[in-house]
Each structure stands twice: as structure tokens, then as C-alpha cells.
Amino acid sequence: MLKLTRKVEYSLIALRHMQGKSIDSVSSTKEIATRYNIPLEILAKTLQHMAKENIIEAINGPRGGYRIKAKLKNINLAEFFEKVEGPLGLSDCFYDANCMQIEYCNIRTPIQRINANMINMFRSMSVQDITN
Amino acid sequence: MLKLTRKVEYSLIALRHMQGKSIDSVSSTKEIATRYNIPLEILAKTLQHMAKENIIEAINGPRGGYRIKAKLKNINLAEFFEKVEGPLGLSDCFYDANCMQIEYCNIRTPIQRINANMINMFRSMSVQDITN
DNA sequence: TTATATCCGATATAAATTGTCGGATATATT
């Protein structure tokens, strides 16, 4: 409960890795995977996903790889998590409505409040706060 | 990612239900299950668990059921989640160490910080804030 | 004695997460 997924962690590990390099140099999937002991294929998917979200950009071909494209300082954690994993919410009735209890639920409103607190907390931190 | 489990939700629903009744009256599993459309056996387990944690107490026999035992105002949400679901942590390396990346991980410390923020947020609210 | 309730280990099912495979496309280098 309340855990980050590996995909998010791998994304952050990769971003931090790239952040430590000069702006124009690229990092290949293999380089990152071996460096941090991450399964290659999964990391590949993860990086492709971040590229599609314009957080990083892909350079094809040999000597290719990825480099950071967005300003990490301007992406807050709530945004980032949503880009990588989809909608955030302590309960899924906040963005989807197939809960058997929804009609009788007596805690939906209070949990909404906690949810808002949590999201605000993530909004108050940028990706750069982690990768620096 | 970052979702409460049903067990936690069922616990809170039940607590809120009991809170709305007079101090000495008890609520049976069946009563709560039918009222909120929760699978009976699961709710039973959930209530047993809370009883073992001394949050509620069980009254056996016919006309039995559960009633609130602890001061909900004095249980903060972090405590409560831990009682119901076990240790809290955005990553499991914070209370368990079988992560393939742990030796090379470059984000462990920053994530610890976020984790602390999250736990503090939950500590700042009591169960009663939800059940009231 | 009976009916209604909790108790609780074992097991089954479902869903989400995590990881793998196969084969495609792009491009720098030779």
C-alpha cells in the first residue's frame, strides 16, 4: 500500500543519472541498465515512455541514447507521477467509478480531503528536488 | 500506485459507522456488511484484525458485535495504516532490503525525504478527522 | 438447547505489477 512502482523508481534513477552528465551527451539504455542493475527491457520501455511524454528525448542509431529534454525544475512530482503512472488517487473512485460501495460510502469525502493533501504535498516538490 | 487498500477503507467505513452510534451499542459484522455492501467474510477478518489491535473490541454471542475501544482522536493516520496494513514506505528498502538496485541506487536518500514528508502528513491527521 | 455471533487457518480468485520475447526501424561508422 502507498508504494511507488518500479517504473517510477527506474525513471527517477535514469533522470538522475542523465542529470549528472553534460547537457549534450546521451545515455544509452544499456549503459543505465548495467550501471544500476535494472532489467534492460523494462528500462527500455520506461525510457520510451518518458520520451513520449517529452521528459527526455531519444537519439536513434549507434552512439544514440537519451538525454533530458524538459526542465526538471518545472515538473512537480504530482505531474511526474501522473505522466509515468497515470492518474493519482488514494481511492479510484476519484477518477473512475466502479466501486461496489460508492453508493453507500461514508468516507468518500473525508478521503478526498486526505487525497488533496497528498497531491498538494507532491505538487510542492519538483523532480529536480530528487535528481539533484 | 499510492492507493489505499480495501482493508483500510473497510476499516474506516466500519469505524465511522460505529462512531455514529451510542457508546455502548454494538454493531455486528453482518449489519455493517449489508449496510455498505461489503463482502461479509472480508469485513469479518478486517474487524477481527482491528480488535486484535485494540482499536475496537468484540462482544461474542448473539446480540454481539463490535464497538469502538480506542480514542480515535489519539490515533494518527500513520499509526492507523501501520496497524491495519503494516509498515509504511514509498519503497520497501525503508523497512526491508531485498532490492536489486539497492547497492547502486542513486535516489534512495531523496526518496527517503519524500517518504518522511508523506508520513508526517499522515501523522498530522487523526482517525477521528475521517470518521467525524 | 438453539440460534446468532465472533474467531481463524487455509485456500482460491482476481488484479496489478514486473519482467521477457520477437522482430521492426533508424542511423553512424566503415
Next chain:
DNA sequence: AATATATCCGACAATTTATATCGGATATAA
């Protein structure tokens, strides 16, 4: 042009976690 190295991407498999069910016990009010 050929080759090697890289990203790309859909489909699939395995694993783990969460959710739900079953069977049979114990406690007690009526």
C-alpha cells in the same frame, strides 16, 4: 552498400499483491 548499435513497440509470461471464499471452531444470550 553493408554492418553494427541503438531505439521502438506490441504481445506475452511470470510474479506478487490484493481481494474474496470456505470450513469448521468457540462463545453466549435467549
